[in-house]
Amino acid sequence: MTSVVERLQGESPKFSVEFLPPRDAEDEKILWKAVRELEGLDPAFVSITYGAGGSRRDRTIRATGRIAQETTLLPVAHLTAVDHSVAELRNVIGWYAAIGVRNVLALRGDPPGDPMGEWVAHPDGLNYADELVRLVRELGDFCVGVAAFPYGHPRSADLDTDLKFLLRKLNAGADYAVAQLFHAPEPFLRMRDRVAAAGCSAAILPGIMPMLSPRGLSKIVELSGADLPLDVSRRLEPYADDVAGFRATGIDIATEMCQRLLDEGVPALHFYTMNRSKATKEVLGRLGLVARA
Numbered sequence: 383m384t385s386v387v388e389r390l391q392g393e394s395p396k397f398s399v400e401f402l403p404p405r406d407a408e409d410e411k412i413l414w415k416a417v418r419e420l421e422g423l424d425p426a427f428v429s430i431t432y433g434a435g436g437s438r439r440d441r442t443i444r445a446t447g448r449i450a451q452e453t454t455l456l457p458v459a460h461l462t463a464v465d466h467s468v469a470e471l472r473n474v475i476g477w478y479a480a481i482g483v484r485n486v487l488a489l490r491g492d493p494p495g496d497p498m499g500e501w502v503a504h505p506d507g508l509n510y511a512d513e514l515v516r517l518v519r520e521l522g523d524f525c526v527g528v529a530a531f532p533y534g535h536p537r538s539a540d541l542d543t544d545l546k547f548l549l550r551k552l553n554a555g556a557d558y559a560v561a562q563l564f565h566a567p568e569p570f571l572r573m574r575d576r577v578a579a580a581g582c583s584a585a586i587l588p589g590i591m592p593m594l595s596p597r598g599l600s601k602i603v604e605l606s607g608a609d610l611p612l613d614v615s616r617r618l619e620p621y622a623d624d625v626a627g628f629r630a631t632g633i634d635i636a637t638e639m640c641q642r643l644l645d646e647g648v649p650a651l652h653f654y655t656m657n658r659s660k661a662t663k664e665v666l667g668r669l670g671l672v673a674r675a
């Protein structure tokens with residue numbers, strides 16, 4: 383199986399997509415519709431998030447395995463340290479290897495139920511993502527990615543501290559990083575340039591999620607950890623009660639930001655799809671990265 387790093391090579395810009403593990407049979411159908419619709423566009427990789435616990439985790443492993451075995455796509459399995467002993471983590475990593483998955487996104491994760499609640503490591507587990515990077519690396523020939531936060535991780539005291547820990551993960555053996563959502567290119571580009579200035583050549587992929595509705599927008603703001611820039615909120619304001627206008631403007635804003643990121647030389651755009659393909663296809667089509675959808 384190829385690695386993410388191999389898929390990112392070459393001059394032409396690429397894209398990748400992220401899916402969530404399905405919650406039930408209906409969700410599974412929605413996921414697979416999106417998988418099949420995006421498969422033909424040849425993404426560099428598809429990543430599947432790791433659920434907060436129990437059955438959701440099994441579904442991550444199952445969906446990742448199905449993608450590995452039944453599609454032409456390159457799956458990246460997310461894995462978190464939440465509520466796992468090191469022995470359990472070894473077991474999951476072994477499962478991934480057994481189903482042919484060689485690309486892992488290594489994350490610390492958040493306390494279940496309350497992402498900003500007190501982090502309590504499993505008594506036989508890990509505390510930070512850099513430890514998981516080392517563990518995955520130790521266990522085999524994996525290509526490992528990590529998370530990056532253009533506005534700083536919400537638990538980080540400041541951007542300098544945040545950068546220090548991002549570099550620690552990359553120096554622990556991670557091959558690339560995928561960024562949390564953001565709404566303006568500058569914070570992402572500053573972070574990328576600071577990583578490069580520190581002598582680290584790992585690719586940092588921007589995380590993109592077009593703002594398609596006021597509800598989606600609130601989620602994006604919450605996840606990014608930063609308020610919308612004034613120019614963006616001014617563009618969206620007139621469409622608060624106009625579903626089609628809001629969506630069209632959200633797609634415009636995402637396309638413009640992606641174009642700027644491509645002009646700045648990012649190797650790939652990573653789309654948070656929420657298991658839908660339409661908005662990703664529209665943005666990619668308008669950027670000319672795939673035949674216009």
Ligand SMILES: Cc1cc2nc3c(=O)[nH]c(=O)nc-3n(C[C@H](O)[C@H](O)[C@H](O)COP(=O)(O)OP(=O)(O)OC[C@H]3O[C@@H](n4cnc5c(N)ncnc54)[C@H](O)[C@@H]3O)c2cc1C
Nearest residue numbers: 431432460489490491510511529535537538547560561562
């Ligand atoms: C691209 C992406 C994908 C994600 N996928 C998932 C997923 O599938 N499932 C899921 O549950 N969550 C997922 N998350 C959310 C992620 O798990 C949380 O944001 C989590 O709080 C941080 O994970 P991390 O891997 O960045 O942790 P870490 O890098 O360990 O950082 C956690 C915090 O600790 C600090 N820190 C790091 N190392 C040290 C150290 N040695 N000493 C002191 N402080 C330190 C960091 O600065 C940060 O504030 C994802 C996030 C992103 C951006």
